[in-house]
């Protein structure tokens with residue numbers, strides 16, 4: 001067994017968790033959030049929605065299937081990841097497997113983290129940490145590469161997660177077109193930090209995707225529909241996107257959104273957003289389609305939610321979370337606008353709602 005460097009996680013209330021480093025040896029701070037999924041660390045780490053967050057995995061054994069190749073398709077989309085790089089600011093686990101085995105693995109999780117300069121720590125009692133976050137709510141934390149004895153000197157400058165416009169950091173900087181072709185329907189993709197599988201799911205359905213920066217005024221372009229992506233941070237920092245979406249909802253072209261896309265569409269329709277105590281981050285969130293008894297198991301990663309009570313009279317909830325009754329999607333009562341708070345494109349699954357959302361949107365174009 002190799003000897004790893006001591007590392008410590010400090011929460012902003014002074015709670016300390018001692019562990020060891022298996023990634024980049026640098027200090028970092030961010031919002032500490034937990035995810036209860038059993039698989040999918042390559043996809044979660046590269047999901048831009050995790051920017052600014054230290055990701056705690058509750059599944060106790062992590063790293064045993066390694067990391068797939070970071071290869072790209074000819075159109076520039078990642079083959080096995082959700083973006084070009086790791087976006088979470090750190091990963092926190094209980095037991096790290098230094099050995100790995102998988103048909104598609106090319107390196108260990110630790111080597112990948114080191115290569116991308118992202119800290120990872122193990123040996124943390126993630127069960128106690130998660131209980132703490134569930135009771136208190138998410139909080140800011142920092143990881144330092146030492147054995148902390150005097151915690152008081154670290155309890156400063158944790159930063160404020162909700163004050164940063166992370167979307168601006170992760171969105172594309174110029175317009176990128178995928179799958180262009182004669183006679184194809186053109187979908188504007190508002191990139192708030194898009195997961196590549198959203199683009200793959202649209203391209204698979206034969207449309208042209210025009211990916212635009214989050215604050216780009218797409219309403220001047222020719223298009224058949226608009227898709228609003230997922231993204232990191234507080235949706236209240238994305239006013240420029242809301243203004244453009246508001247112009248689009250004055251028209252009749254189909255609009256769909258996922259996660260941050262649900263929140264921004266709701267805001268454009270006049271609704272408010274609030275912060276959940278500890279968010280939904282897992283592969284098994286049950287949602288019910290309003291007006292039916294149809295339920296779906298969904299993958300989720302969000303810390304904010306649409307306030308159902310503030311939806312304007314033209315809008316109604318489309319999905320409701322069966323654990324806590326919070327909003328999981330909205331629809332316009334008369335126009336072809338709808339969105340989901342969950343991830344129908346989820347990689348590594350479940351894929352139960354992919355057709356429900358993508359086929360419906362593309363069918364409307």
Ligand SMILES: NC(=O)CC[C@H](N)C(=O)O
Nearest residue numbers: 230231259260302303304
């Ligand atoms: N995955 C997402 O799009 C997350 C949206 C938003 N950042 C939230 O945490 O609620």
